[in-house]
Amino acid sequence: MTALDGRVGIRGGVHGAQQHDSGHKHVAGTAEYIDDMPELAGTLHAYLGLSDVAHGEIVALDLEAVARAPGVVGVLTAADVPGHNDISQPGKHDEPIFVEKRVEFHGQPLFAVVATSRHAARRAAKLAEVRYDPLPFALDVAAARQAGGAVVTDPMKLERGDVAAGLAGARHRITGSMAMGGQDHFYLEGQIAMAVPGEDEDVTVYSSTQHPSEVQHMVGHALGVPSNAVNVVVRRMGGGFGGKETQGNLFAVVAAIAAKRFRRAVKLRPDRDDDMIATGKRHDFVVDYDVGFDDEGRIAAVDAVFAARCGFSADLSGPVTDRALFHADNAYYYPNVRLVSEPLKTNTVSNTAFRGFGGPQGMVGCERWIEDIAYHLGKDPLDIRKANFYGERDRNVTPYHQTVKDNIIARLVDELEAGADYRRRRAEIVAFNTGSKTLKRGIALTPVKFGISFTMTAFNQAGALVHVYRDGSVHLNHGGTEMGQGLYVKVAQVLADCFQIDLDKVKITATTTGKVPNTSATAASSGSDLNGMAAANAAEQIKDRLILFAMERFGVPKDAIAFEPNCVMVGNQRFDWADFIDQAYLARVQLSAAGFYKTPDIHWDRAAGKGQPFFYFAYGAACSEVVVDSLTGEYMVERVDILHDVGKSLNPAIDIGQIEGGFVQGMGWLTTEELWWDREGRLRTHAPSTYKIPVVSDVPKIFNVRLAEWSVNKAPTIRRSKAVGEPPFMLAMSVFEALSMAVASVADYTIAPRMDAPATPERVLMVMERLKRERAG
Missing domain, CATH: 3.30.365.10 (Aldehyde oxidase/xanthine dehydrogenase, molybdopterin binding domain)
Known part of the structure; x- marks a missing residue:
């Protein structure tokens, strides 16, 4: 026998680099996705008819032209749902399959056309005549607050210590606000489902979903049959990133209803535009903060509100905004802290899970006040970060009262700081910016501490x-x-x-x-x-x-x-x-x-804001260098060095790929990916032509990724490994922070740039111009 994985005698055991089981099929195009499956004889195709107002009462819905269109077999509305017209999260009842009376967002499903071909169904769906009685609508956090601040679920508060006294007694105090945009999942395989009717109540559903059991439950609920009559099959997805945790429910349910209604297999696959319009995204956030600190930049107290654009229904906004608070400390200890979520209802598609699940928004918010402290004191932001790291004994309790027992962030950051030659390079960049009128460079090293486990204990x-x-x-x-x-x-x-x-x-x-x-x-x-x-x-x-x-x-x-x-x-x-x-x-x-x-040893009391929601923490650090053209705001990522903790890796090749991919996706969220709704509440960034994900030329020119091979998970996980799916996403904060440094150079680093995300070239240019004016004035 040969040893390809470090364990003598077997091929492909744990801790060894092993190729993805479907990698060769991905390359050759032989990996079978739902749309590649041979269709059964007589397979029908469904398509959704979407609303074209952001908020309003339906006065009339005329579907006669739709039903008469060539190839159409039938049209389904709320009245045709045999069970419950509902795909909301348990106990909410706020997300119908089809609108019955009130439209809550532009792009909400009104009906489904079922036809002999996808082309016929898609064309027919455009023939509906709908009259609305328009209603006022709110599209973002500011508008939702102005309209009364309605929430889709109960807010959460985390609190420890005496915040008022901590702020009042602090040597320095800053207040501020930061907005960060949402993000579309932009999976390569869009939402899709195919349902095949069986005898009696049975139905088999092939769904591109991250949660087969939830699809099973939703289909049974909509059909009015028990879960044992529904079999959900998932061989693979062409990407999910959280976008297929709940959002696939709609497509599976509609396909299943149609399949049982017409006794034929039914497939439902929207095109990219309708997929982006009708499905939820990463939550936009606005973070308002008040922070007190001493002359060394060590934080004394934090008081912050994390408001989110949640959309028209709860979906997963409760746990997403909760997790934002769980990660509003990142790797930093706050002696006194109060964090409050504000999950606001808006007339937009309900936002949902996305890689990091609110954690990135919490971390970016806290890195903003770390940056503000650094500029206020005239210090390197890395020194402020290190001064506030979790430590031992009296500096190791989180805002949710969990003790951090596996802290390796200081060692990880020190190792990356030395390996990336951060101090020398930063000094050279400061010197370069002094002598360069047009090109400005920036560098930043940021940490990540990410809790691993579902915060809903039962899911573990x-x-x-x-x-x-x-x-x-x-x-x-x-x-x-x-x-x-x-x-x-x-x-x-x-x-x-x-x-x-x-x-x-x-x-x-x-x-x-x-x-x-x-x-x-x-x-x-x-x-x-x-x-x-x-x-x-x-x-x-x-x-x-x-x-x-x-x-x-x-x-x-x-x-x-x-x-x-x-x-x-x-x-x-x-x-x-x-x-x-x-x-x-x-x-x-x-x-x-x-x-x-x-999972053992986890518990959480949301009402009290106390518990041990995470089994362990994963750690990482990234050092990024950028160059910015101050005349246009355009920039390049020159070099990235990453040191990441995956415990004792199950498969280093897979883990490094996840780190690289997560970093680039996070970089996209913070730099190029921008969602934009017009004044009528219509999403205008709904295709590759208007929504820019990172491409090959955006990948760092020098991209060094290493695993912290000395790390072994103290928690009894599988072979002492650590999770790697979400934590690397937040490493991209280093790019955003490096851009901030380059921007701040135009005012000699005397003014905190306070740049919102995403840092598009336009935004970078506008912040540079603002800093120049503030410096001059």
């Missing part, structure tokens, strides 16, 4: 199903979904390691609610943690049975049995893995197991 559970067949091949199924992040191969590596067999002996199968029930969404960076542990639990059950069989058959003690590379040692006898399994089968040993795992 997972199941897996493992079969070992008579020939020694292994079948793996679990509740996690594969959206390109490499979850499937990681869990397969765990299973191969448990049995000590080559990875190619493990068959990865599509996620399906018919095999593993009641799963949580693949989100919160917990996919590998939860599903890896569940698969390992199933494997250990099977191994225990195999050990008992060997003890009884060969009369040896337990400690004489060992699973070694592709074989089992029983005393001094060596059995090939497949031969041993065949013998166990003949002896009627059960070779199948359902595994389960729940």
